[in-house]
Amino acid sequence: MTKLLWVLIFGLFLQGCNGQPSDRKTPEYHDNSGRTDVLSGGVRLIPVDTPGGKFRVWTKRVGNNPTMKVLLLHGGPGMTHEYLEAFDSFLPAAGIEYYYYDQLGSAYSDQPDAPELWEIPRFVDEVEQVRKALGLDSSNFYLFGQSWGGILAIEYALEHQENLKGLIISNMMASIPDYNAYARDVLMPTMDPEILAEIQSLEDAEDYANPRYMELLVEHHYVEHVLRMPPDEWPDPVNRAFAGVNPKIYIPMQGPSELGASGKLLDWDRKAALSEIRVPTLVIGAEHDTMDPKHMEWMASALPKGRYLYCPDGSHLSLYDDQVTYFEGLIGFIQDVNLGR
Numbered sequence: 001m002t003k004l005l006w007v008l009i010f011g012l013f014l015q016g017c018n019g020q021p022s023d024r025k026t027p028e029y030h031d032n033s034g035r036t037d038v039l040s041g042g043v044r045l046i047p048v049d050t051p052g053g054k055f056r057v058w059t060k061r062v063g064n065n066p067t068m069k070v071l072l073l074h075g076g077p078g079m080t081h082e083y084l085e086a087f088d089s090f091l092p093a094a095g096i097e098y099y100y101y102d103q104l105g106s107a108y109s110d111q112p113d114a115p116e117l118w119e120i121p122r123f124v125d126e127v128e129q130v131r132k133a134l135g136l137d138s139s140n141f142y143l144f145g146q147s148w149g150g151i152l153a154i155e156y157a158l159e160h161q162e163n164l165k166g167l168i169i170s171n172m173m174a175s176i177p178d179y180n181a182y183a184r185d186v187l188m189p190t191m192d193p194e195i196l197a198e199i200q201s202l203e204d205a206e207d208y209a210n211p212r213y214m215e216l217l218v219e220h221h222y223v224e225h226v227l228r229m230p231p232d233e234w235p236d237p238v239n240r241a242f243a244g245v246n247p248k249i250y251i252p253m254q255g256p257s258e259l260g261a262s263g264k265l266l267d268w269d270r271k272a273a274l275s276e277i278r279v280p281t282l283v284i285g286a287e288h289d290t291m292d293p294k295h296m297e298w299m300a301s302a303l304p305k306g307r308y309l310y311c312p313d314g315s316h317l318s319l320y321d322d323q324v325t326y327f328e329g330l331i332g333f334i335q336d337v338n339l340g341r
Helices: 003-015 022-029 081-089 120-134 148-163 176-190 193-204 211-225 236-243 247-253 271-276 293-302 323-338
Strands: 043-050 053-062 069-073 097-102 141-146 166-170 281-286 306-311
Touching (some): 043 120, 069 148, 141 148, 281 293, 281 323, 293 306
Parallel strands (some): 069 097, 069 141
Antiparallel strands (some): 043 053
């Protein structure tokens, strides 16, 4: 059976989940009664207060469900929500309301030239302001974070878990030092030594804008561990997100590439704090990820209410290259938590 056929069957299955026939769920899911964002198709520009002044961040609501609302935290930092648009193919059929969100400095949100704003606590405070503006609370609020968004989701949970119904940490380890060790000891040795040396030489020269730099990374690292598809077949949302990354945030915080981290996040480590997160939490790992899947499996065991989802064919963007496994597990987790399981 082809993968596309499985996707179609899975979508039809989800439409009838929870004992709700699809012909009843669809009108409820698209009911905009009482919503203030109808004119803009669900888009809201939310004002956020920062130490550098007041700015606006972009959000977009999809669907309507009073008990299952997911706020999506994109990666980067400084990436955009766009690569998460694959959610449109799965969550509506499951009746799950969700919110795209560009963090400050990204894509459709304001982009202040203010380096002092690119700090974890400031981002956490921003998420809390967005939560309040959207009216999300512990009766319905699921926080999803992918890659850097996973760091932000962990930090938010440690600060504000009383507001959460569930947490999803996708393709992110709980320690940047451990991530760097995995890149150095496991991933880099698999690369052609001459290619790796050239990449590192460009990094040493901080020649990140050199087209050769990204050309080498995509051909020799990204197609193996970021998105396991030929680059000319990468989905449009992924290409738009990569084209829209803000280097003034990404490089100072993460470093110049996905081949390890070297910026402000260099010493970030929350392994010892995972036991403090008491809300139901799904950790998603993938066999070919830039992140160690064994580490992410351990994270799930360290969380009091943790669950692990393993994507055997996936990489860092397993929502694309192991899509059915990814969304079946993600949706199943949200529905289980919603039903108290």
